[in-house]
Amino acid sequence: MTDPLFAYIDPGAGATLAQLALAGTAGLAAIGKLRMNKIKNRLTGKVSVDSESEPDVPSDESAATE
């Protein structure tokens, strides 16, 4: 695993998803393990009204610690 202490380069969410998508079945499987209810909607363009209007609200931060 990459040590976060040294991750001074931000790989970026878009570039990471592109890298996964280009890595064949292993990458697609990795995308499949992501929380697809949100991300899949983003990828297909189906965006919920709530998440679009408040993209970075504090409740998101707490959700991320789960």
Add this chain to the structure above:
Amino acid sequence: MIEPGSFRDPTSRVFYDAGRVFRGLSHEAAEVDAEVRSSGLMNDLVSRGLFVDNWIVNDVTPPSGVSSVSVIESERVPLVTYPAEWPFSILKDAALATLDANLISLERGFILKDASAFNAVLRGVTPVIIDVTSIERFGERGIWTAYGQFCDHFLAPLMLEAYAGIPIHRTLRSRTDGFPIGDLGRLLRGRSGFRKGVLSHVRIRNFFENRAAGMETSERRDVGKATLARPAIVASIQKMRGLVGSLESCAPSTWADYESALPYEESSIDEKDRFVSEAAVKAGAKGLAVDVGANVGRFTGILAEHFDLVVGMDNDPGAADGLYDTVRRSDFTNVTPLVVDMTNPTEAFGWRGKERAALSDRLHPDFATWLAVVHHLCLGIGIPLDEVVEQIFDFCGESVVEFVAADDPMAQRISATRSTDLAPYGVEEFEEYVARRGVVLNKKPVSDTRTLYHLKGR
């Protein structure tokens, strides 16, 4: 002195002391560095010529503010050059060196944590990586953190020159972060949009970048945790290597076949060879020489027989690429081909305008040649002759300069559409301006319209 461009990795800062170059490492970086050395990876990367030689030193104290858990000294490369100053093939070879270093590292459970084109410099003619602490642990699963950076710094400018004919010195000039993939997507339209790698690394990347722009923090964090098994990462990098290796420049070149169209008799070229060679010997023939307007490098080669390092610079990337190809196939290892427009050399740029230094602060030649250049600057571009002479002496204290009279066939050709209302341009004026700054050590006419001067500043 701390290197102003090394702030991006706080675990490893570069500093200089008495002409030597060091890195001060934090506790975490020192731990990884020790593992990299004990695994044999560092030796492997250095012996393959992918990394500069480097070693741990114990008797050097870093400046205040720099970690000192471990201090590494690196071989000093005589001239630091930037990606926008390289012709296509050098950026391509630097990209391949970066990918090869990744593949070798992955074999031993490590990976390069970044893929900045600024991590590579030219050791003579060969691209080599100077950021010796850019290695991190990988293990069995992880992500190629530097994928996006590799695309921006290497793949995008290479594709733009290979598929659209736009040379990299235009797309990378004054950029610290490569060429934006979104802009590349807009530029590669029509047939070029279907070339190899565009769908994968431009369209798909753009698609995900656009989608990711609207993601919430929690979603971004999820993406940040995604990993791939090592073989999948290796396969991706090998595929990238195949793509980069297949790219060839299609940028038009003005001067690449200039040598064959020179308006000289063979005998006058021999005289020029002799004059340059004798001047080089008289100048002491050591240190760094620059061949300004090198074209495909006829006189660069003569200088390379005398000086420790010769920079052959031309504003035409096709000419510099041709010189790179010639040198790679020769026995010379002390020639660095660069794409530099002498009317607009690289300025300082980046964070606080100091992250990357101006060419004039990096390049300090001991000897220079300006062969068949002055008339291009004066008659072709319109720079006054006295300005050009000032620049010749500011650039280097000792030079060989060719003065081409206005009635020379080539001078006539480049000024054919220009008004005759130019600043004074003649051999008398040239010698008058030279006398203000220096002396003529030697002078030799090589044709009715061309004269060579060996000049030395006061």
